[in-house]
Structure formats: structure tokens, C-alpha cells
Amino acid sequence: MEHINTTIDENLLNDSPVYWDEDTLHQKWKDFLECSISHAELTIPVKRFQLQIESSTDYLETMRCWSKMNGSARLNAWKRLLEAYESIVQEVLPVCVQCGECCRKGSPTLHIEDLELLQVGKIPWQQLVTLRADEPVYSPFDEKPFLLPSECIKIREEPGSNQCVFLDDQTTQCKIYNDRPVQCRAQACWDPAPARQVSKLPYLTRRDIFGEVELLIEIIAEHDQRCSFEKLSEIFTHMTESEGRAVDKVLELLAYENHFRHFFAERLNIPEDTLDLVFGRSFAELAPLFGFRVVTEPDGSRCLISDAP
Ligand code: SF4
Known part of the structure; x- marks a missing residue:
């Protein structure tokens, strides 16, 4: 006669909202959201749904009263959360949360x-x-x-x-x-x-x-012309094509741009922390766009470090 195994898998038995404690409930909710949203191919951010559901009365009440609920109340509360998720995904409230x-x-x-x-x-x-x-x-x-x-x-x-x-x-x-x-x-x-x-x-x-400060507008135009992004791009390209031989030219241009912004900042009393607004990002800050970092040595000189592996 075939032997029938009558033992019940404890894991299966416990995997019901009836048996979850509060920590398990939180973990199950998190797992559910991650799994459902990753399958839904949504263009709207996941956090958006999460915040909307988690500020609903249903969610807050469920989390608050879970430990005091009996088995069937837990099953109903869990079901309501899943339904809330479904309806929110179907119809996102036209409001920023x-x-x-x-x-x-x-x-x-x-x-x-x-x-x-x-x-x-x-x-x-x-x-x-x-x-x-x-x-x-x-x-x-x-x-x-x-x-x-x-x-x-x-x-x-x-x-x-x-x-x-x-x-x-x-x-x-x-x-x-x-x-x-x-x-x-x-x-x-x-x-x-x-x-x-x-x-x-x-x-x-x-x-x-800055339109009312004509002198500043002229200086900005001069900086744009002498230190254009196009110039920076050209010189980096030249350096790469010449296998690094034109590195001095790049450092020269970086130094010139740095000198320009600080020279006029001092003359016109422009606060240091507004220079990125007045002159744009410095060439040193833009170097990573070309795969390099500018490092200042202890003696004040600068060198280029390649970010390439
Ligand atoms: S200003 Fe405020 S709303 Fe706009 S991107 Fe920044 S943090 Fe967001």
C-alpha cells in the first residue's frame, strides 16, 4: 500500500497573513511591491505608488492594528491592501505626492x-x-x-x-x-x-x-569666446589623437580659464560660490566629460589623470 505523507510543511502553513507578525507583514508588503511593480512595466516611478498607498487610511490602519487583529481580520486587511494597489495602478491620482x-x-x-x-x-x-x-x-x-x-x-x-x-x-x-x-x-x-x-x-x-551691469556682460562674453566649450573639446580631442603629446596645451588652457575667472572675480568682488553661475562650470570640473580628472599637486601645479581603466 502506498504510504501517504501526512506531515504539513511548516513554511507553507505559516505563509498566510493569519500567522504573520508585524515585521513579517512589513517584509511581505515590501516584497509584494517590488515584485508587482517590476512586472508591471510602469513608466511612473515605483516610489510614487508606494507613497500614495502608504499614506492611505487602509494601509495606516492595517499597520497600526495588525497585532490586535484575529485571523480573518488579517486576511481581509491584507486583501484590502492588494486591492488598493490594484486600483492605484489602474488610476494614478493626478496629484504630486x-x-x-x-x-x-x-x-x-x-x-x-x-x-x-x-x-x-x-x-x-x-x-x-x-x-x-x-x-x-x-x-x-x-x-x-x-x-x-x-x-x-x-x-x-x-x-x-x-x-x-x-x-x-x-x-x-x-x-x-x-x-x-x-x-x-x-x-x-x-x-x-x-x-x-x-x-x-x-x-x-x-x-x-546681470544685464544692468554692462561691464560684467562684456567680461562674460570675453570668457565665452576665449574659453568656449568647443575649444576645450578640440584640445582634448587633439591630445587623445596625439597620444598624450599635447597634454601641456590642455593644462595651459585649464590654467588660463582658471586664472580668468579668479582674476575678474577678485576685481569685481564676485563671491567664489557664485562663479559657476557667472562663468559656468570651470574647465577643471568639465574634464571628466573627456575621461580625465584634474589633480592639484602639493606644490600647486596641476596634472591630468585618465579615468580610463
Ligand atoms: S526644486 Fe524642489 S521640486 Fe524642483 S527638482 Fe528641486 S527638489 Fe524637486
């Missing part, structure tokens, strides 16, 4: 409408950087690289990432939410149309900001 995902993908480019925010100090000058014509950037719409046809001014990003400096990592909220730039106001992860519309508005330039 400040999940922070857009702000991690890049900081905003400013438009003329944002000038007042700068003038009244809502956005400090030190948090701005100018990207000059011909610098390579990424399109926020199709995430493809392109060369900037003309300059634009952006809020700074955290070093080594695309995250806007105004995103509070702990709370995932914007530190200047009520005074955020027009691009951020139009940003909607559930609908790209408003952001596309706003991108057609005229961009803010240094002339809009």
Missing part, C-alpha cells in the same frame, strides 16, 4: 518666470550653475544626450548624481516646494504634457540676471 523621484532624475532648468524667485532670495544665487552653449546635456524627455544650442541656468545637483540640491533625502520632499521653479510646478509623473509645454517658454540667461 512628493515622492522625490522626479527630483532625483535632475534639477530644473530655469525660465524667465523664475527670475523673481532669485531676486527675492527664495532661491540663493550660490545654488545656481550656468551650462554654456555646446556643453553636452541629457534631455529630461527622452533621456538622450545632446549639445546645448544656447546657454541655460540650472539649480545645482548633488555631486556625483543628478539629484537636485533642494531635495531633502530624509523626507523626500522639496525644501523650497512653495517657491519651486516653473519647470517643477509643471512636472507631473502621470502626464508629461505640462512639462513639455513649459519647456517651450524662454529660458533664463545670464543677460536676464
Whole structure:
């Protein structure tokens, strides 16, 4: 006679909401979200869904009362959470829940409408950087690289990432939410149309900001001409093609650009922390775009280090 195994797998038995303690519930919820969202091929950020569900009364009540619920109440509560997920995925609320995902993908480019925010100090000058014509950037719409046809001014990003400096990592909220730039106001992860519309508005330039200081505008134009991104690109290309023989020329140009910005900063009393707005990013900061880092030696001299493996 065939032997029938009547022992029940303990793992299977326990894998029911009835037996989960609070820690298991949290872990199961996390696993469920990760698994469901990775299969759903969503274009909307995962965090967006998570924050929306986790601020719902159903979720908060379930987490709060779990330890006091009996078996069937737990089964019902778990079912309600799964249903909440389903309905949110089907119909995303057209409202920003400040999940922070857009702000991690890049900081905003400013438009003329944002000038007042700068003038009244809502956005400090030190948090701005100018990207000059011909610098390579990424399109926020199709995430493809392109060369900037003309300059634009952006809020700074955290070093080594695309995250806007105004995103509070702990709370995932914007530190200047009520005074955020027009691009951020139009940003909607559930609908790209408003952001596309706003991108057609005229961009803010240094002339809009410093136009009344004619001397500064002339110096900026001189810097753009003598230290253009095109020049930097040409000289790096030449160095690579000449197998490093033109390294002195590159260092010369980097030194010249560095001297130019600091010479006029001193003459015109421009604070050091606003130089990236006035003259754009320094050549030394742009060197990694060509696969190099600029290192200053203890004696003050500079050298180039290749980032190539
Ligand atoms: S300014 Fe605020 S809303 Fe805009 S990208 Fe930065 S953190 Fe996000």
C-alpha cells in the first residue's frame, strides 16, 4: 500500500497573513511591491505608488492594528491592501505626492518666470550653475544626450548624481516646494504634457540676471569666446589623437580659464560660490566629460589623470 505523507510543511502553513507578525507583514508588503511593480512595466516611478498607498487610511490602519487583529481580520486587511494597489495602478491620482523621484532624475532648468524667485532670495544665487552653449546635456524627455544650442541656468545637483540640491533625502520632499521653479510646478509623473509645454517658454540667461551691469556682460562674453566649450573639446580631442603629446596645451588652457575667472572675480568682488553661475562650470570640473580628472599637486601645479581603466 502506498504510504501517504501526512506531515504539513511548516513554511507553507505559516505563509498566510493569519500567522504573520508585524515585521513579517512589513517584509511581505515590501516584497509584494517590488515584485508587482517590476512586472508591471510602469513608466511612473515605483516610489510614487508606494507613497500614495502608504499614506492611505487602509494601509495606516492595517499597520497600526495588525497585532490586535484575529485571523480573518488579517486576511481581509491584507486583501484590502492588494486591492488598493490594484486600483492605484489602474488610476494614478493626478496629484504630486512628493515622492522625490522626479527630483532625483535632475534639477530644473530655469525660465524667465523664475527670475523673481532669485531676486527675492527664495532661491540663493550660490545654488545656481550656468551650462554654456555646446556643453553636452541629457534631455529630461527622452533621456538622450545632446549639445546645448544656447546657454541655460540650472539649480545645482548633488555631486556625483543628478539629484537636485533642494531635495531633502530624509523626507523626500522639496525644501523650497512653495517657491519651486516653473519647470517643477509643471512636472507631473502621470502626464508629461505640462512639462513639455513649459519647456517651450524662454529660458533664463545670464543677460536676464546681470544685464544692468554692462561691464560684467562684456567680461562674460570675453570668457565665452576665449574659453568656449568647443575649444576645450578640440584640445582634448587633439591630445587623445596625439597620444598624450599635447597634454601641456590642455593644462595651459585649464590654467588660463582658471586664472580668468579668479582674476575678474577678485576685481569685481564676485563671491567664489557664485562663479559657476557667472562663468559656468570651470574647465577643471568639465574634464571628466573627456575621461580625465584634474589633480592639484602639493606644490600647486596641476596634472591630468585618465579615468580610463
Ligand atoms: S526644486 Fe524642489 S521640486 Fe524642483 S527638482 Fe528641486 S527638489 Fe524637486
